[in-house]
Amino acid sequence: xxxxxxxxxxxxxxxxxxxxxxxxxxxxxxxxxxxxxxxxxxxxxxxxxxxxxxxxxxxxxxxxxxxxxxxxxxxxxxxxxxxxxxxxxxxxxxxxxxxxxxxxxxxxxxxxxxxxxxxxxxxxxxxxxxxxxxxxxxxxxxxxxxxxxxxxxxxxxxxxxxxxxxxxxxxxxxxxxxxxxxxxxxxxxxxxxxxxxxxxxxxxxxxxxxxxxxxxxxxxxxxxxxxxxxxxxxxxxxxxxxxxxxxxxxxxxxxxxxxxxxxxxxxxxxxxxxxxxxxxxxxxxxxxxxxxxxxxxxxxxxxxxxxxxxxxxxxxxxxxxxxxxxxxxxxxxxxxxxxxxxxxxxxxxxxxxxxxxxxxxxxxxxxxxxxxxxxxxxxxxxxxxxxxxxxxxxxxxxxxxxxxxxxxxxxxxxxxxxxxxxxxxxxxxxxxxxxxxxxxxxxxxxxxxxxxxxxxx
Amino acid sequence: xxxxxxxxxxxxxxxxxxxxxxxxxxxxxxxxxxxxxxxxxxxxxxxxxxxxxxxxxxxxxxxxxxxxxxxxxxxxxxxxxxxxxxxxxxxxxxxxxxxxxxxxxxxxxxxxxxxxxxxxxxxxxxxxxxxxxxxxxxxxxxxxxxxxxxxxxxxxxxxxxxxxxxxxxxxxxxxxxxxxxxxxxxxxxxxxxxxxxxxxxxxxxxxxxxxxxxxxxxxxxxxxxxxxxxxxxxxxxxxxxxxxxxxxxxxxxxxxxxxxxxxxxxxxxxxxxxxxxxxxxxxxxxxxxxxxxxxxxxxxxxxxxxxxxxxxxxxxxxxxxxxxxxxxxxxxxxxxxxxxxxxxxxxxxxxxxxxxxxxxxxxxxxxxxxxxxxxxxxxxxxxxxxxxxxxxxxxxxxxxxxxxxxxxxxxxxxxxxxxxxxxxxxxxxxxxxxxxxxxxxxxxxxxxxxxxxxxxx
Numbered sequence: 001x002x003x004x005x006x007x008x009x010x011x012x013x014x015x016x017x018x019x020x021x022x023x024x025x026x027x028x029x030x031x032x033x034x035x036x037x038x039x040x041x042x043x044x045x046x047x048x049x050x051x052x053x054x055x056x057x058x059x060x061x062x063x064x065x066x067x068x069x070x071x072x073x074x075x076x077x078x079x080x081x082x083x084x085x086x087x088x089x090x091x092x093x094x095x096x097x098x099x100x101x102x103x104x105x106x107x108x109x110x111x112x113x114x115x116x117x118x119x120x121x122x123x124x125x126x127x128x129x130x131x132x133x134x135x136x137x138x139x140x141x142x143x144x145x146x147x148x149x150x151x152x153x154x155x156x157x158x159x160x161x162x163x164x165x166x167x168x169x170x171x172x173x174x175x176x177x178x179x180x181x182x183x184x185x186x187x188x189x190x191x192x193x194x195x196x197x198x199x200x201x202x203x204x205x206x207x208x209x210x211x212x213x214x215x216x217x218x219x220x221x222x223x224x225x226x227x228x229x230x231x232x233x234x235x236x237x238x239x240x241x242x243x244x245x246x247x248x249x250x251x252x253x254x255x256x257x258x259x260x261x262x263x264x265x266x267x268x269x270x271x272x273x274x275x276x277x278x279x280x281x282x283x284x285x286x287x288x289x290x291x292x293x294x295x296x297x298x299x300x301x302x303x304x305x306x307x308x309x310x311x312x313x314x315x316x317x318x319x320x321x322x323x324x325x326x327x328x329x330x331x332x333x334x335x336x337x338x339x340x341x342x343x344x345x346x347x348x349x350x351x352x353x354x355x356x357x358x359x360x361x362x363x364x365x366x367x368x369x370x371x372x373x374x375x376x377x378x379x380x381x382x383x384x385x386x387x388x389x390x391x392x393x394x395x396x397x398x399x400x401x402x403x404x405x406x407x408x409x410x411x412x413x414x415x416x417x418x419x420x421x422x423x424x425x426x427x428x429x430x431x432x433x434x435x436x437x438x439x440x441x442x443x444x445x446x447x448x449x450x451x452x453x454x455x456x457x
Numbered sequence: 458x459x460x461x462x463x464x465x466x467x468x469x470x471x472x473x474x475x476x477x478x479x480x481x482x483x484x485x486x487x488x489x490x491x492x493x494x495x496x497x498x499x500x501x502x503x504x505x506x507x508x509x510x511x512x513x514x515x516x517x518x519x520x521x522x523x524x525x526x527x528x529x530x531x532x533x534x535x536x537x538x539x540x541x542x543x544x545x546x547x548x549x550x551x552x553x554x555x556x557x558x559x560x561x562x563x564x565x566x567x568x569x570x571x572x573x574x575x576x577x578x579x580x581x582x583x584x585x586x587x588x589x590x591x592x593x594x595x596x597x598x599x600x601x602x603x604x605x606x607x608x609x610x611x612x613x614x615x616x617x618x619x620x621x622x623x624x625x626x627x628x629x630x631x632x633x634x635x636x637x638x639x640x641x642x643x644x645x646x647x648x649x650x651x652x653x654x655x656x657x658x659x660x661x662x663x664x665x666x667x668x669x670x671x672x673x674x675x676x677x678x679x680x681x682x683x684x685x686x687x688x689x690x691x692x693x694x695x696x697x698x699x700x701x702x703x704x705x706x707x708x709x710x711x712x713x714x715x716x717x718x719x720x721x722x723x724x725x726x727x728x729x730x731x732x733x734x735x736x737x738x739x740x741x742x743x744x745x746x747x748x749x750x751x752x753x754x755x756x757x758x759x760x761x762x763x764x765x766x767x768x769x770x771x772x773x774x775x776x777x778x779x780x781x782x783x784x785x786x787x788x789x790x791x792x793x794x795x796x797x798x799x800x801x802x803x804x805x806x807x808x809x810x811x812x813x814x815x816x817x818x819x820x821x822x823x824x825x826x827x828x829x830x831x832x833x834x835x836x837x838x839x840x841x842x843x844x845x846x847x848x849x850x851x852x853x854x855x856x857x858x859x860x861x862x863x864x865x866x867x868x869x870x871x872x873x874x875x876x877x878x879x880x881x882x883x884x885x886x887x888x889x890x891x892x893x894x895x896x897x898x899x900x901x902x903x904x905x906x907x908x909x910x911x912x913x914x
Contacts, residue, residue, distance in 0.1 A: 218858025
């Protein structure tokens with residue numbers, strides 16, 4: 001049987017697969033920091049070369065930001081597109097890492113062997129599960145079972161500024177029957193998941209300016225406006241006492257989840273205490289009257305991701321600063337329009353601005369939520385294929401993280417996406433000591449072989 | 458006449474006085490940053506050598522922090538102590554400086570010639586006015602007219618951690634009839650001031666911790682506690698809508714200013730619009746119903762001097778941070794007890810802390826307000842001497858800045874202080890492009906010669 005031969009090849013080639021992944025992990029392709037632009041190019045070039053070694057016609061396409069890696073192979077059968085991203089998050093605070101984030105290694109942990117390093121789980125390790133599945137398939141069968149377009153982005157962690165223009169300019173080339181995206185997680189250790197609801201993301205940075213220079217808080221304190229206090233008032237006012245977001249009209253396009261879906265979610269036996277307990281928390285901090293699963297899958301949020309103003313070095317400085325800045329993100333659901341929300345947010349901020357203060361905004365990207373058509377038979381085929389690989393049946397789930405690409409593929413290319421990934425809640429995404437279970441990498445490769453087989457049989 | 462000869466000598470020696478000041482200004486003695494500890498020692502050593510050149514028995518006394526420079530000269534007549542500080546504020550943001558903060562120069566400005574550089578006004582330039590007055594006096598008369606103890610601190614900008622223990626250990630040596638402190642300002646360009654009311658200062662740093670690691674705001678946002686939001690709630694709650702501070706009991710020991718003093722202040726013709734307008738502000742931001750002069754001289758304040766949490770680099774990072782930190786200072790007046798206020802502040806913070814959050818505090822110093830006995834005849838003598846030097850008569854005024862040393866001298870040594878200084882509101886203390894008017898330096902030296910004469914005649 002062809003599939004079994006491919007799975008056997010995957011098993012026997014695992015060490016070589018890991019060596020290849022480690023080469024990619026060693027490139028510090030931090031997309032949000034301009035200091036690492038060359039490294040992003042290096043990662044893109046590495047992927048082009050690796051795809052070419054599989055017989056894929058691949059190239060790194062320049063953009064105003066980091067390149068897109070595009071590859072095409074095959075000319076018959078269903079046409080799949082595969083998406084992953086080769087850029088990674090910054091690594092600060094570096095002192096909290098146990099080792100160099102870009103010197104990956106396999107480590108033994110109480111939970112099993114893990115691959116430790118920045119980008120292992122988000123998203124280089126996941127991206128390579130699909131590439132390695134293709135490599136094994138070709139090794140056994142000489143060619144892939146269908147047409148495949150590879151699409152690797154380098155700006156996913158920095159708001160994807162080049163993505164929409166690139167999709168629009170290359171829409172004809174990038175058509176496919178369905179897209180496979182590997183940037184999500186398992187539901188739990190033994191239960192694979194196909195994510196069919198994704199929250200959108202709106203990123204905003206605001207800087208409040210009061211006096212035209214930093215002041216001495218002794219000379220001016222009490223009489224002069226303090227922009228940190230203004231900013232704290234704005235941030236504090238974004239939520240009411242029940243945890244709801246106060247931006248006018250924010251909830252207008254937020255749907256309630258259908259009772260049947262809620263019942264399915266209840267049946268998953270989600271361990272909310274364990275989820276929060278894994279990061280030393282005990283009480284859900286979101287909207288009153290909502291379950292933790294709702295909070296992270298189906299409810300919109302507003303979070304402050306960074307705040308800075310005045311003196312933050314060692315010791316103390318009695319400065320009354322001229323400026324204070326916050327980075328704020330909204331996770332969006334249902335039909336919430338990110339541009340409408342942005343306007344409403346900015347209007348809210350301006351309405352809270354006292355005399356003598358000005359505000360400047362920086363746009364850090366905007367993408368709406370996505371809801372996938374699970375009645376497409378491909379979804380059920382993939383779900384059964386995944387169920388064959390893992391101890392428990394695969395589930396259709398929601399996801400808290402934002403992968404705006406799924407929405408853009410729908411809107412611009414007319415292509416639906418199937419989001420299948422093998423990350424885990426304890427992978428420390430975006431945090432120090434990111435890891436990816438070796439089991440996720442290995443069974444992830446095997447999962448993609450099964451899905452390829454299921455969708456092309 | 459002896460005084461006139463001294464004043465003439467000051468005029469003719471001004472260039473040499475400036476050269477000496479520039480040597481001291483070039484030493485980056487930033488006390489709050491441990492990286493500059495050696496520079497603080499260098500500044501102390503420079504002062505010891507300079508005092509020794511005047512025949513003063515001087516030494517740099519080690520402390521757990523930066524050294525105290527102590528010098529004694531003379532054995533008859535009244536015993537004056539002179540206090541200044543040789544440490545300076547940090548210089549960030551460095552990019553807002555027009556030149557190297559530690560490469561001072563004389564610049565022509567629309568307001569006249571200024572000495573530009575960190576520490577010119579706060580406090581090296583002021584400190585050297587007194588030293589240069591003594592140098593001129595000795596050059597003319599061969600010796601000083603009284604006993605003088607020089608006391609130069611190196612930790613004034615970092616909470617003076619070594620000061621109280623040092624005063625207690627050396628109380629007998631540091632007795633004097635009165636202390637002269639040069640770390641304050643003119644009332645306005647033509648009106649010198651003796652500051653007789655000083656606000657106290659309490660410095661607190663608080664760090665809120667929620668989850669035990671930074672989280673991905675996609676995976677956890679909505680469900681996990683965000684310490685930045687908690688911190689903003691705490692900061693926002695510190696003031697009510699009328700600008701009053703909400704910490705329980707905060708105003709218990711805050712006196713109202715006597716109507717006669719208020720009348721005197723009204724007579725000063727303080728230009729509140731000009732004061733705020735100088736930093737591009739137009740409306741007083743403090744307690745409703747208080748004048749700007751009250752806000753900065755006689756009312757207590759609470760300011761956030763720094764805030765930090767999450768990602769603040771270029772671009773965007775969808776992190777939900779584990780921690781957020783603020784540096785908060787209180788200016789205290791009247792009989793407010795800094796230790797009682799600290800306890801009340803910490804209790805307030807703890808009362809606002811939601812579940813799953815912890816708070817840690819760092820103590821950045823605490824000193825009460827000082828009110829000086831203006832009925833001591835020395836105050837009137839000094840006021841008249843200053844009035845002789847400047848276009849307008851000198852005034853007894855309050856000050857917004859905190860110079861806890863005056864309180865410590867009262868409490869530990871039983872010595873009252875006369876605070877006379879020549880800084881101006883536009884000196885950009887603690888800010889980029891700090892300056893000291895050349896006129897302030899020159900007339901400051903002359904002022905001290907007159908005060909020395911008046912207090913020892």
